[in-house]
Amino acid sequence: MVAAGSAVADDVLLKRPAADLLGARPLPPGLHPPSSLGDPRMPEVEPQEVERPGRSEQEIVFSLANLGVTYGKSLALTGVTMDIYKHQITAIIGPSGCGKSTLIRCLNRMNDLIPGAAVTGSAFYHGEDLYGPRVDPVVVRRHIGMVFQRPNPFPKSIYDNVAFGPRINGFKGDLDELVERCLRQAALWDEVKNSLRKSALALSGGQQQRLCIARAIAVEPDVILMDEPASALDPISTTKIEDLMQELKEHYSIVIVTHNMQQAARMSDKTAFLYTEVDQGTSERWGILVEYDATGVMFTKPCDKRTEDYISGRFG
Amino acid sequence: MNGIDAAIPVAGESTLNRWTDERVASGRRWRNRLMAGFMGAALAVSVSVVGLILLYVVKAGLGAMSWEFLTQPPPYSYRLEGGGFVNGLIGTAIMLVFATVVSAPMGVMAAVYLAEYGGKGTLAKLIRFFSDVMTGVPSVFVGLFVYTALVTSFGFGASMGAIALTIIMLPIIIRSSEEMLRLVPRDLKDASHALGASKSQTIVRVVLPSAAPGISTGVMLAVARAAGETAPLILTILGAQAIVTKLWDEAIAALPLQIFDGARNPFAAGVERAWAGALELVVIVLAFTLLARLLASRSRI
Amino acid sequence: MLAGLLVLLFLAGMVFSTTRTALPIFREAGLSFFTSTDWQPTAGHYGALAFIYGTVVTSAIALVVGVPLSLGVALFLTEISPRRIRGPLTYLVDLLAMVPSVVYGLWGILFLLPHFLQPVAVFLNRYLGFIPFFRGPVSGLSYFGAGIVLAVMIIPIVSSLSREVFSAVPVEDRHAAYALGATRWEMIRGAVLSRGRAGVVGAVMLGMGRAFGETIAVALLIGSRPEVSVSFLQPGYSMAAVIANTFQEANGSGIAALVAIGVVLFVITIIVNMVARALVWRFVR
Numbered sequence: 001m002v003a004a005g006s007a008v009a010d011d012v013l014l015k016r017p018a019a020d021l022l023g024a025r026p027l028p029p030g031l032h033p034p035s036s037l038g039d040p041r042m043p044e045v046e047p048q049e050v051e052r053p054g055r056s057e058q059e060i061v062f063s064l065a066n067l068g069v070t071y072g073k074s075l076a077l078t079g080v081t082m083d084i085y086k087h088q089i090t091a092i093i094g095p096s097g098c099g100k101s102t103l104i105r106c107l108n109r110m111n112d113l114i115p116g117a118a119v120t121g122s123a124f125y126h127g128e129d130l131y132g133p134r135v136d137p138v139v140v141r142r143h144i145g146m147v148f149q150r151p152n153p154f155p156k157s158i159y160d161n162v163a164f165g166p167r168i169n170g171f172k173g174d175l176d177e178l179v180e181r182c183l184r185q186a187a188l189w190d191e192v193k194n195s196l197r198k199s200a201l202a203l204s205g206g207q208q209q210r211l212c213i214a215r216a217i218a219v220e221p222d223v224i225l226m227d228e229p230a231s232a233l234d235p236i237s238t239t240k241i242e243d244l245m246q247e248l249k250e251h252y253s254i255v256i257v258t259h260n261m262q263q264a265a266r267m268s269d270k271t272a273f274l275y276t277e278v279d280q281g282t283s284e285r286w287g288i289l290v291e292y293d294a295t296g297v298m299f300t301k302p303c304d305k306r307t308e309d310y311i312s313g314r315f316g
Numbered sequence: 317m318n319g320i321d322a323a324i325p326v327a328g329e330s331t332l333n334r335w336t337d338e339r340v341a342s343g344r345r346w347r348n349r350l351m352a353g354f355m356g357a358a359l360a361v362s363v364s365v366v367g368l369i370l371l372y373v374v375k376a377g378l379g380a381m382s383w384e385f386l387t388q389p390p391p392y393s394y395r396l397e398g399g400g401f402v403n404g405l406i407g408t409a410i411m412l413v414f415a416t417v418v419s420a421p422m423g424v425m426a427a428v429y430l431a432e433y434g435g436k437g438t439l440a441k442l443i444r445f446f447s448d449v450m451t452g453v454p455s456v457f458v459g460l461f462v463y464t465a466l467v468t469s470f471g472f473g474a475s476m477g478a479i480a481l482t483i484i485m486l487p488i489i490i491r492s493s494e495e496m497l498r499l500v501p502r503d504l505k506d507a508s509h510a511l512g513a514s515k516s517q518t519i520v521r522v523v524l525p526s527a528a529p530g531i532s533t534g535v536m537l538a539v540a541r542a543a544g545e546t547a548p549l550i551l552t553i554l555g556a557q558a559i560v561t562k563l564w565d566e567a568i569a570a571l572p573l574q575i576f577d578g579a580r581n582p583f584a585a586g587v588e589r590a591w592a593g594a595l596e597l598v599v600i601v602l603a604f605t606l607l608a609r610l611l612a613s614r615s616r617i
Numbered sequence: 618m619l620a621g622l623l624v625l626l627f628l629a630g631m632v633f634s635t636t637r638t639a640l641p642i643f644r645e646a647g648l649s650f651f652t653s654t655d656w657q658p659t660a661g662h663y664g665a666l667a668f669i670y671g672t673v674v675t676s677a678i679a680l681v682v683g684v685p686l687s688l689g690v691a692l693f694l695t696e697i698s699p700r701r702i703r704g705p706l707t708y709l710v711d712l713l714a715m716v717p718s719v720v721y722g723l724w725g726i727l728f729l730l731p732h733f734l735q736p737v738a739v740f741l742n743r744y745l746g747f748i749p750f751f752r753g754p755v756s757g758l759s760y761f762g763a764g765i766v767l768a769v770m771i772i773p774i775v776s777s778l779s780r781e782v783f784s785a786v787p788v789e790d791r792h793a794a795y796a797l798g799a800t801r802w803e804m805i806r807g808a809v810l811s812r813g814r815a816g817v818v819g820a821v822m823l824g825m826g827r828a829f830g831e832t833i834a835v836a837l838l839i840g841s842r843p844e845v846s847v848s849f850l851q852p853g854y855s856m857a858a859v860i861a862n863t864f865q866e867a868n869g870s871g872i873a874a875l876v877a878i879g880v881v882l883f884v885i886t887i888i889v890n891m892v893a894r895a896l897v898w899r900f901v902r
Contacts, residue, residue, distance in 0.1 A: 113795060115700060128336045138340050142798025152789035155812050164807055165797035170341055212793070219797055340800060348800040352697060358689025359698075362772050363709050369716055372728050426621035434621070443621040445894060446628055452823065452890035453883065454830025456857045457631070460879040463872075465634035483627055490624065544717020547832035547861050554865065572719045572833075579723045579837055580862075587727065594720045605715050 059086040061223060061253045062107060066121035069102050069111060075286040077102045080121070082272055082292045089245060089254045091268035091295065093261060095310065098274040099287025100257040101149075104225050106130075107255060108144040109137040142169065145216035149228040151208035153200035153215070158183075158192050161200045161211055165219035178218060186214035187244050206237025213244065217252070224248065226256040230263065242267055261311060264295065271298040273307045370598070377595025380588040386596075389559050389569075394578065394586030401593045403559040404571040408543060408600075410474050410561070411553075411570065415481035415542055420535050423489030424524075427531075430490070431497035432519055444494075447487040458483050459548030467552055471565035476552035484545060485538040492534025496527045529611045536608035540601045546572040571597050631883070639877035642870070650877065656843045656859075658871040665878050667843045671760065671855035672882070675835060676828035678764025678849065679771055683828075684821050686768065687775035694776075695783040696805055707780075714773035722837035725766040726758075730838070734762045738850050752848040758840035761849040766834050771824035778823060778897060782816030783809055819896030826889045829882065832857035856882045 060083050068078035077099035084090045092100045102111070109130065111117040123130040130140060142165075153161050162179045171178065179196070183189040188210040192203070200211055209229060216224055226245075230238040245254060245267060258264050264271050272292040278285045291304045302308045339345075385400030426443070434440025462480045470476065500523050508518040524531075549555075554567035555577065562568075571593055578590025643650060646663035653664025694707055725734075735757040745751040786809050794804040810817070840852020841862055860875045867875060 108796065110792060110796065113792065126335060132336060135336055136340055138798055138800050139335065139338050141796055143335055146792075146796035148789055148792065148796075150789060152787070152793045154790065154793065154807060164794070165799075168344070168797070168799050168803045168807070170344070215793075215797065344800055344803070348802040351802040351805070354685075355689040355693035355697060358686045359693045359706065359710070361686060362690050362713065362769075362776075363706065365769050365772075366709055366712050366716075368728070369720070369724050370712075372724055373720060376727075422623060426623065429621045440621070443624055445891075445898075447621075447624050448894045448898075449887060449890045450624060450628060452826045452830070452886060452893075453631070454832065454857055454886055456830065456832040456860050457635070457879050457883045457886075460635055460860065460876050461631040464638040464876055465630060486627070487624060490621065540715060544715075544719065546717070546719040547857065550861050550864055572717055575719045575723060576833055576837070576861075579719070579726055590723055591727075594723050597717055598720060601715055601717060605712075 060084070061086050061126065062255075063124040063127075064106075064121070065124075067103070067106060067123055068120040069099070069106060070118050070120070071114070072116040074284060077274075077287040078120075080274075080289045082289060084253065084255060085270070086253050087249060087251075088269040089249055089256060089267055091264035091271045092255065092257045092274060093259065093264050093271060093310075094274035094287070094290075095276060096259060097285065097287075098276045100259075100274055101227050102287065103274065104146075104227055104255055104257050107223070107225055108141045108146055110141075110146065112137050142219055143221055144223045144225060145219060145221035146225040146227065147209070147212050147216055147229045150232050151205055151212050153203070153208050153211050155199065155201055157197045158200050158203070158211060159196040162214050162218045165215060169219060182214040182218040183211075185217055185248070186210045187240060187247075188214055204237070206233050206240060209233060209237065209241060210244065213241075213248075217248070221252065223253045223255065226254065228257050228259065231259065238263075261299075265299045268295045271295045273298065273302075273304075273310065275306050275310070373591070373594050373598050376591040377598075380592035381595060382592075385589065385592045390557060390574065390589060392557055394581040394583040397585040397588070399589070401569075401571055401574045401589065401596065403556065404569040404574040404593065405596065406559060406561065407474060407477075407553065407556075407568045407570040408572070410563070410568075411478040411481055411549075412539060412543060414475070414478035414563075415485055416535065416539055418478070419482040419485040419489055419538070423486050423535075423538075424493050424531060426486075426490045427493035427497055428519060428524075430494045432515070432523070444491075447490045450483075450487040451491070454547075455480075455484055455545050456547035456551070459551030462548065463551045472552065472554040472567045473565050474553060474560075474563045474568045477549050477568070477570065480548040480552045481542040481545060484548065485542050488538040488541060489531075489534055492537065493527070493531045496530030496534065497523060499530065500527050529614050533608045533612040536604045536611065540604035540608070543601050543604065544572055544597060546570075546576050549573050550576075571600075635876055635880050635883070638873050639880045642873050642877040646877075650881075654843065654845055658867070658874040661870070663874050663877070665856070665874075665881070667845050668854050668856040668859050668878060669881070670845045671839060671853040672829055672857070674760045674849065674853070675764045675767055675839065675855055676825055678761060679767035679828040680821065680825060681768075682765060683768030683771045683824065684775060687772045687820075687824070688779055688817070690772065690776040691779035691783055692805060692809070695780055696801065696809065710776060711773055713769065714777075718770065718831060718833045721766055721770060722834040725762070725834060726837050729766065730757045730762060734765060738762070742850055749847045750849050753850065755850045756840060756852050758838055758852050759850050760839065760853050763835045763839040763855070764849070766838055767828045767831055770831060770834065771827050774827055775820050775824035778820035779813070779817050782813040782820065782897070785816070786812045815896050815899065819893045819898075822889050822893030822896065826886045826893060829886045829889065830857060832861045836861045 062084040064083070065081050067080040069076045080103060092103060094100055105111045106119055106123055107125075107130070111119060119131060125140070125144070129135070154164065156164070159179055162182050163175055166175060166178055180189060183192065188207060191207060200208065203211060209232075213224075213229075230241050233241065242263065245256070248254060256268065270293065273290045274287045275290045276285050277288050291298065291302060291307045298307065299311060302311065382400070384398060387402050388398070388400040389403040390399040390401065391397075430440050430444060434443070458480050462476055462483070466479065467476050504522055504526060505518055508522040513521065549570045550573065553570060553573070555573045556567045556569045560566055560568040575590045575593040575597065578586040578593065642663055645661065650663055650665050651669065652666055653662070654667045655662040655664040656667065690710055694703055694710075698706060738755045738757060738759065738761055741751045741761075742753050742755045746753060790808040790812055791804055794808040799807060835855050836858035839855055839858055841854055841858065842852040843854045843859070846853060856878050860879055864872070864875055
């Protein structure tokens with residue numbers, strides 16, 4: 001059904017102003033200086049001390065080069081090269097089965113948890129190889145939080161849900177204050193402040209999802225990944241989540257997977273379009289990155305025919 | 317430290333800490349490993365207990381095993397050497413055959429009711445719940461029940477033991493058969509109904525045959541369980557030294573019972589026979605278990 | 618097709634016929650059945666406290682030792698072991714359930730007792746003897762010995778049910794914990810154990826029911842002394858064991874008294890089982 005071969009995709013990628021997209025290339029993994037004069041027991045608050053300077057507009061958080069994922073023997077995603085910038089919302093769109101979730105799960109090494117999954121190519125986070133030999137995925141996930149498609153609060157109280165991350169990370173300080181701050185940031189405080197000890201499962205779906213966001217920011221991450229966070233919610237809850245994301249953007253870099261085009265157009269600064277390629281012979285299918293640009297450009301004058309079809313098809 | 321960082325020429329990164337240097341707090345890492353170690357150790361303990369039991373039973377059992385053991389009844393005293401448990405083997409075989417012949421059809425019928433007719437009704441729920449509860453009734457109590465209800469009127473005997481074993485096997489067969497019947501795909505039943513078959517015809521000709529291997533698996537497991545039961549037999553067949561084949565009103569021997577008696581009495585010859593008997597019993601139980609697995613692997617629903 | 622009713626019929630029959638036999642004993646002994654340790658059925662003394670105590674103590678030991686082991690096994694099999702060796706390992710652990718209890722008893726008394734139970738009992742007494750539970754004199758046949766063998770016997774049932782419960786915990790919960798930077802153990806504690814708590818309690822209670830009712834292995838290992846002693850290292854008796862051990866020599870009121878013990882045992886186990894089933898059912902279905 002889809003005639004376009006991978007040659008076309010390569011072509012498209014080449015046509016884009018590559019230097020602009022890729023930015024400064026990080027060091028190849030082999031060239032890291034033997035660094036660990038830095039005290040490994042430095043307190044974990046360090047990341048917050050980082051300034052957030054105004055020029056962050058162009059600061060790169062993730063730099064992916066030719067990233068691919070295979071599950072066992074089958075290819076799920078291949079050839080993704082893109083940079084993700086600080087304090088921006090980066091949306092990943094595309095039809096279902098095109099590897100959006102697979103891609104976002106590479107960014108905090110959640111794919112490690114799936115037996116048989118293997119990542120190829122490179123993914124750099126603040127200039128360091130996410131898949132480097134010295135990297136502990138547990139540390140990665142503390143810096144890079146995630147919110148899932150279906151709200152998945154733990155079967156504990158609202159308070160304990162938010163406090164879970166800080167507690168395991170040995171948070172010393174005013175836990176009550178932290179919980180309140182996170183719930184406020186997640187725009188949930190006013191609704192739950194009188195029932196903090198009640199089970200989180202008693203909340204509505206939208207509230208649960210905002211609780212999951214509060215839970216994610218309670219470990220004070222640098223990036224929040226959101227895997228279709230509103231797809232299981234009603235329109236009102238969706239709006240609330242979207243408003244919330246605009247506020248969170250001030251403090252965090254956000255990567256969001258969505259199949260809702262309007263949502264991507266409304267909220268994101270940059271948009272990446274993934275698409276499914278099919279091998280005519282074996283009918284195996286895998287995802288590729290077709291186009292990646294500023295959201296305004298993507299939705300008004302996309303370079304690729306497939307992007308245009310997809311976007312206009314959905315807009316009707 | 318800043319100096320070191322600054323020396324790394326990564327564009328646009330100079331203000332950032334090197335997150336790769338961050339480590340999970342050693343206490344957390346340590347606890348993680350400790351707990352994983354504990355889980356591994358728990359498994360190792362369990363598996364080695366299995367190994368130790370089988371090893372020891374085989375070792376001690378083979379030492380005491382002989383042709384005589386397999387073919388002769390025991391001598392009249394635990395002190396005396398020689399002889400065997402053939403009367404117990406016969407008793408166990410008789411009771412298992414009878415218990416299976418009674419409990420298997422009854423259990424399957426009950427399972428058919430639960431899976432095909434009862435559905436989510438209150439009665440079905442009640443039966444299901446109490447079958448589960450009944451698997452937890454202490455087997456010694458089943459023996460007491462048969463004793464008070466029947467043995468007091470009819471006397472000890474193989475039939476009484478068989479009834480006790482039936483009661484123990486029944487709930488196991490009901491529950492496992494029901495699971496199997498539920499696995500029969502809807503399409504198959506629909507196809508049969510579409511050909512004009514009645515519900516009972518469908519069950520007899522389509523559902524039961526396709527669930528048969530799975531049901532036999534459950535039956536075999538129940539037999540394996542019943543073969544090793546000892547406590548209820550004390551109260552229903554009492555035990556005997558000679559070969560008995562009468563079904564009614566005469567105490568009879570059973571393999572597990574003889575092992576129990578051998579283990580209870582501190583005479584070397586009796587203990588020897590108990591080990592050989594244990595080997596015999598374990599081989600029987602494992603044979604049924606393996607048979608069950610074999611049937612299960614054949615079953616393709 | 619209403620063969621299923623038979624189960625209910627059997628249960629009702631059990632309750633009726635045993636209670637009928639036991640009733641005169643309860644009537645005669647009254648409350649002393651539960652408070653006295655004087656057990657001489659031929660003389661009309663029916664104090665069953667020592668047996669009840671023994672059942673409770675051995676089961677408690679079995680749970681304290683067996684439950685952590687079972688949960689460790691279940692967690693290892695669901696959370697840690699590579700998929701390839703999971704099947705064979707599970708099969709090996711389940712083999713524990715297939716070993717007849719009389720074989721456990723024989724093995725316990727002739728192998729475990731000299732090679733493990735006796736040395737451990739001596740060790741406990743030497744270093745922890747100041748605690749009343751481990752006071753001497755040390756006997757190999759004891760609450761402790763019976764409890765340890767029971768612990769092994771409940772491993773297959775508790776671990777297989779908890780395994781079911783743990784595998785029913787949704788993968789989203791696990792990922793949520795991992796995404797917050799949890800280590801595997803923190804994930805297990807936060808997501809798996811807290812979600813599965815009710816189911817695990819049910820599994821443990823089923824193990825407890827099994828331990829209460831276990832007869833033959835306990836009869837061989839507990840030492841058969843109808844007294845109450847605080848020390849776990851001394852011989853005692855249990856409800857099921859006394860029925861199995863003395864039935865063949867009993868007659869008349871002696872048998873009725875044993876039936877009475879059986880009724881008490883039945884009532885306890887049935888309650889434990891019903892609560893446990895309800896808990897496990899609610900979780901797995």
